[in-house]
Amino acid sequence: MFTNPSDIVITEPILPIVPDAAWEAEVKRVMGMVPLYMRRIAPSPWLRGVCMDWTTYQFDALPRRLADIGFLVTSQENSCRYCYGVARASMRLLGYSEQLITRIEREAQLAELDPGERAFIAFCRNLARSNPRPSRAAREELMALGFSPLEVAEMAFMIASYCFGNRITTLLACPPEAALEGLAKGWLGKLLRPLIANQLRRRPLPRKESGRSAATLSPIARALEGLPAAALLQDTLDAAFASPLISARAKALMFGVIARTLDCRFCENDMIERLAQSGMSNAAVQASLASLSDPDLGPAEAPLLAWARDTVRYHTLDIQQRTHALLHQIGAERTLEAVGVAALANATVRLAMLLE
Amino acid sequence: MTTALSIALALLAAGLAVLLLRARARNRGMESLLADRAERLERLETEFGRFAPSAVVEQITGTMERMASGRRCVTVMFADLREFTRLCESTDPAQTVSMLNGYFECMTRAIVAHHGHVTQFIGDGLLALFGALEPNPWQAQDAVSAALAMRAALADYNLQLAARKLPELRFGIGIHRGDVIVGLMGNQDLSTFTVVGDTVNTAARVEQLTRVHGADVLITEAVREKLDSRFRLTELPPAPVKGKEQPVVTYAVED
Secondary structure (H helix, E strand, C coil): CCCCHHHCCCCCCCCCCCCCHHHHHHHHHHHCCCCHHHHHCCCCHHHHHHHHHHHCCCCCCCCHHHHHHHHHHHHHHCCCHHHHHHHHHHHHHCCCCHHHHHHHHHCHHHCCCCHHHHHHHHHHHHHHHCCCCCCHHHHHHHHHCCCCHHHHHHHHHHHHHHHHHHHHHHHCCCCCCHHHHHHHHCHHHHHCHHHHHHHHHCCCCCCCCCCCCHHHCCHHHHCCCCCHHHHHHHHHHHHHHHCCCCCHHHHHHHHHHHHHHCCCHHHHHHHHHHHHHCCCCHHHHHHHHHHCCCCCCCCCCCCHHHHHHHCCCCCHHHHHHHHHHHHHHHCHHHHHHHHHHHHHHHHHHHHHHCCC | CHHHHHHHHHHHHHHHHHHHHHHHHHHHHHHHHHHHHHHHHHHHHHHHCCCCCHHHHHHHHHHCCCCCCEEEEEEEEEEEECCHHHHHHHCCHHHHHHHHHHHHHHHHHHHHHCCEEEEEEECCEEEEEECCCCCCCCHHHHHHHHHHHHHHHHHHHHHHHHHCCCCCCCEEEEEEEEEEEEEEEECCCCEEEEEECHHHHHHHHHHHHHHHHCCCEEEEHHHHCCCCCCCCEEECCCECCCCCCCCECEEEECC
């Protein structure tokens, strides 16, 4: 595990920046700035919308401090060069001491944290790493330490959402936000820290209300009932499956592969049911999952299952090289969609594991 | 009286200030020592990564305990160079070491690319595991895919050896799947993350059968039953192996 973002070696970016003035204006309006990765995902309407909604989600059930620490720890655990660098720089600009950050990165037991925060860090690392996979017992342990069920549900969603973001930027090999990292290290950042911290803490402008009723939630999203995250997750899943660039069958199989890699029967069965509704027999699904291939997928979708499996646990450089290979096989548009689906599946399955 | 009290208070304050400064200096010293130790541990982790898989190193350094041993289903691969001992006798020692290191480099790359890891180099042989470090539902096909990649890598490596006017290398690979005990094994001075059990012995015996059957990659029934139709296999006649009452059925992997 890396303890310094600059130690993480990455490839050239998988996809170029695509200028889109209207989109960038919308990002700036909501977030107050335009993160570089938002420009790379601009060509995918569903993915860019989801990324903005997830990035600006307010974890109101939890103290801000946990959200900051969670972003750092999850990004470090996922060896995400982009997010780890952003998390570290943001924490410095928000006023966390270098000493505290270093201790969280290296040895949380030595950091000035309370037992609940230490348990939260361990939970972040376990869920992000998922080897061995955590389960319902991990949630119950946190509740025994005094966290409410709603807080634990939000923690799980928080880590899942960071895992999602980590995979988007890692799989696309997004270069670091050099300006932000430089600002955090330089004298100007120190001088302007209160102003910058104020800007970073600013609540993003609301985008849209989901207006979804609990009855329309899938069992996985229902695990987050009581939080705005429940509707957000369901909207995201629906948007991902509705996009036509990759077939729903291939996407469901990608989810199934990721569920099987993480040994999540709950999600695997959910996807088998979804595929059955679209006419794929149980035997055919099992054969596809066992062989990481499906005879009914065309050449533009055939490589997706083996690649999806590699997105669960990876070495940053290796997975980026594999994603470059995928780009050559299936093209830029589908690669971007595949990155979004794989990131979403990794987040969703990690969340679902806690239900088992 | 008031002056004496003032002096006493001033002395007390000065004494406290000295104590505070000393405590802060000691604290700074401890901080710096801690940072130094943390850096050394990280360097050690990085260096130790050459001797054991990084997941194992992290588990050991993270928990400060011996890694928990356990029983799990793993696919075991043995690869051995044929007639390498005879080749050693006719080749310069430096060239032999260089050839062997190049070979191990190529083989390891092929194994790691297919989700396996090399746990031991034994002379001119190697022991690789699939599914030992993390659950892997595709471990059997990963191992066979790795063997095919190793075959291709060896062909490429032989071209390099030929260009250097060095003799060609040939290998035999045996693959078997089953329950093993995994853990850190050894003594206080020397330990390795490895596996033990009948599955390991059988994989080693199957590798020896490659000489009997004249095939370079052999798998057992336990591996074959987990493969899909993309692999082309040839069933071979049952052959007796040491330690097994019944002859073992193996399959040669064509492609």
